[in-house]
Amino acid sequence: MSTPQPSWTPTDESIPTTRVDEFRRWVNDRFDLDLADYPALHGWSIGDERFWPAVWDFLELAADRGDAPALASADMPGARWFPGVELNYARQVFEGAGFEAGAVAIVDRSEPDGAAERELTYGELAAQVAALAGTLRARGVRPGDRVAGYLPNVPEAVIAFLATAAIGATWSACGQDYAATAAVDRLGQLEPVALIAGDGYRYAGKDHDRLVNTARIREAIPSLRTTILVPRRGADAEEIAEAGLGDALSWADATATEHPLTIDNVPFDHPLWVLFSSGTTGKPKGIVHGHGGVLLEHSQQMAFHANLRAGDVFFWYTSPSWMMWNYQVAGLLVGATIVTYDGSPSHPAKDQLWSLASELKVKLLGTSPAYLAACERAQLEPGRDHDLSRLEVLGSTGSVLPPAANAWVSDHIGKHVAIAGISGGTDVVSAFTGFVPTMPVYPGELSCICLGVAMEAWDAKGRPVIGEMGELVITRPMPSMPVFFWNDEDGSRYRDAYFDVWPGVWRHGDWITITERDSVIVHGRSDSTLNRNGIRMGSADIYAAIEPITEIDESLVIGVEMPDGGYWMPLFVKLAAGTELTDDLRTRINTMIREQASPRHVPDDILVVSGIPHTRTGKKLEVPIKRILAGAEPGSVADPSSIDNADLLQEYARLRRE
Structure with missing residues (x-):
């Protein structure tokens, strides 16, 4: 069998300019090592407990990590990271090394005739977060309380999440394409005290009113004490009153009063947000992630794998229902500009995403194999019809990317664009395997196992295999593994979800092949999700x-x-x-x-x-x-x-x- 040829290869000139290679050289100098390349760095990252403290120091995370080892306990489940350390995800956004008050934090776009185009600088974002957090505190929201979002992909969703995090409360959201009953099945489990909801959104040229849905959600969750309405559609007072939401607080009022930006530190594993499983049997499971684990994992993903710096534009087509929304928000941790867009990727024209990528000078654009296949069927020519010279990486996740997609991207978007296939999950709200800008991309394969991820493919007898299909397993803990499942007091649901086959080893539910080149082929889900x-x-x-x-x-x-x-x-x-x-x-x-x-x-x-x-x-x-x-x-x-x-x-x- 002939050796496959890469569809994209980094150059000798580009590799030293990447953040991951800067980190490799920094690690070598600091610890007197001789790590020659990414595979060597990855091996060190899973075999040396100094890796995560090194990430912390190199990226200048806005907290004192102390001198204790990173892992107090490496048991799975139950790993204990950085005991005694206190921090806050929101502090990194507004006090980290990437923060610059005048830089653009969020660019908002919607379909034509929808909401006006907007930009928020980091300073403006901080002011709105401070104002909303002040309102929530004044209405009794305290650390540990839950705040629920029923929102499209808009800046207000990001502001609400960061305000919730700053308080030490716990965020959870779903997109407004979910019916009220489906939203209640998720959010209602958490007994939230506040609901932040949009009046609707515009998609594929149609307005979608969500006032009645919001009223139904509020009626079905008796723990709610505060409702705040976001005017995406511009609903008037009469519409709001007719829906039974006349007593809801408007977003304008909720953010009108100036407050100092007060960010409360919380323990490393304090719940940051609750994401929901897909609910194959019964109600969806609430997966709880902690401030510290997400901050560490997402910071290194944005810096080393996405290669983002302050000022770079990061746009993943997503929704608050999907973990990729949380992943894109992490661009703020390194000072990047993120894009919120709640419209269709194919309206008013089939090349809408490419048009936005050109207009906004996007560096990393994220989409799905299905969208790329639709563009190919429509015979689009994004590279010819749009200026994509600033686009360096095309992210793809959600399903298996066929090898032919690499050739289409190279021929019709640009040979300078690398396909960054990634695979992970809501479970760890991150990637196990994906792209790194110092390794080649092979058609149909993901370039690498991510830093800090001890991933293997195991056969039915629990033996690691190379070049053969096996179960994706993780043999050492990751910081962003769930802290716990909601309403799982004895931890049995958590153990059954990942550790029922091989105790102490995370079995994810994907079939993969790890190649002799250290790349990864994902074959699909091995469960029924x-x-x-x-x-x-x-x-x-x-x-x-x-x-x-x-x-x-x-x-x-x-x-x-x-x-x-x-x-x-x-x-x-x-x-x-x-x-x-x-x-x-x-x-x-x-x-x-x-x-x-x-x-x-x-x-x-x-x-x-x-x-x-x-x-x-x-x-x-x-x-x-x-x-x-x-x-x-x-x-x-x-x-x-x-x-x-x-x-x-x-x-x-x-x-x-x-």
Whole structure:
């Protein structure tokens, strides 16, 4: 087999100018080492406890880390990082080495006829954060309280998060494409005391009013004492009153009073935010991350892997429902300019993202394989039609990027642009494997294992393999691993999620191959989580939405990564006796899912089956069916004796062939 050729290679001139290579040389000087390149630096990062303190010092994090070792306990779960250290994520944004009051912190864009274009400097951002934090404190929000966001991707979401963090309260949010019931399933678990919500957003040329949804959320969460409305659509007082929100505080009033920027230090592992799992079974799990772990992990990701400096423009097309929103906000930790955009990537023209990247002089643009494939199908020529000379890196995550995408980027965007495929998860709100600007990019592969990540591919017997597909495992703790799961007092749900197969070793649920070149190939999820265009979703949300439809006895939804990089999400339904799948029923199913979950949850196909197979304990066979749809033979996916009706597996295999 011939050795593959890289689609992008760093030059001898570019490597020394990168922040990661500056760090390598700094480490060599400080510790009298001779780390020659990135692979050597990575090996040191997972084998020497001086790595994370070195990151702290090199990036000048705005806190005293003390002299104690970084890890007081390396047990997983339960690792204890920097005990006794106090800090605050928000302090790094406003007091860290990248802060400059007059520099642009956030650029806001929306679709035409939407909200006005805006820019906020770091000084203006600090003033708004201080004002909102003062209002929240005045209304009784204290450290440890939860503040919920129901917002589009707008600057106010960033301000609300930073104000919450500055208080020492805990932030959690979801985008406004989520229906009220889906938002309550998540945010309601936290018993938040304050809700910050948008009046709606504009997407694909249409206004989406979310005042009624906000009222429903407020009614369903009795712990809420304060509601603040953000005027993205510009709803007037009459509309707000008609929705039952006349007593809500306006954003203008909430940020009108000047306050000093007071940032309260908290313990290293104090909850910063709660992100939610996709909810494959039951309600979504609340994953809690701490201030210190996120600050460390995101600071080094922005500096060393994204290669961002103060003034660089960082734009990832995302939503507050997705961990990539949190990841993009981290650009503020190094003084970069981040972009908030709540519109469609393909409206008013199919090249909307490229147009924005050109206008804003973006250095790192993040998107999904699905969007790149859509651009290719539309025969777009971004490099010809837009000035992308400032674009250096094209980030891609959310699903497997097909090798052909590298050639398309090189030919139609520019040979100077590197594809930065990354893979990680909500679980650690970061990347395990991805891009580094000192290593080549090979088609269909991720360039490296990230610094500080002890990742291996294990076979079924728990042995590391190279050049073979195996389970993605992490053998040493990362700072941004969850502090705990919400409402998981004994930690059993946390242990079962990652440590049920190999105690003390994190099993993530991805199939990967680590190549002899230290690059990584991601083959897709090994569990049943739906992962469409980078948004991890739960099958439980879909099942809950269609339960009221009397014509459906039971349903099963599966997401399958396709060989061409696409993603197929069929919904299988067992219909009630005497019922047919008419156009009307199909429409009602899709409408219920769209309204009760979100448009992203709407399946690609609805297929009638004679039954849904289960384990003997009643659990739907989501993972085995996914494997069958991906090409596995029915006899290899599960023990027939463990299935209530094993003959049904043949029906799904036939559907795959058809």
